[in-house]
Amino acid sequence: MDRRNFFRTSFLVGGLGVAGTVAFLESCKKNNTPPSPQGPTVNFTLDLTLPANASLNNPGGSLSSNGVVIANVGGSYIAVAQSCTHNGCSVGYNSGGNNFVCPCHSGVFDTNGNVVSGPPPAPLKKYSAVKNGNILTISG
């Protein structure tokens, strides 16, 4: 290979390398889109005077209904999807840490449903929880 062909070939290989690197970085950029929260669409009410729902009358209390975990956090209500976004185990409210914990692989979610730690790949869907008298409406 003469000197001229050497530089021509080097330029071509170098150009392909730059193009490949740019394409790789572009594909990485697309994969950085945060995953969407996951959970069913619901719209139901809970009568807080019923014994089955009594745990929601005390701060720190919680229960599960219709695929949603509802917790009383200092007198306000928080509701997130019950099914863990990792392998679908049922998460529960942890009043000590004020978070939602999955018992299967120790996934932890904050009160907005965002992943704090563990293997879950996406947040839990968060629902509206509105109290009107003794009726709590969960929707979203």
Ligand code: FES
């Ligand atoms: S199923 Fe919840 S962390 Fe694995």
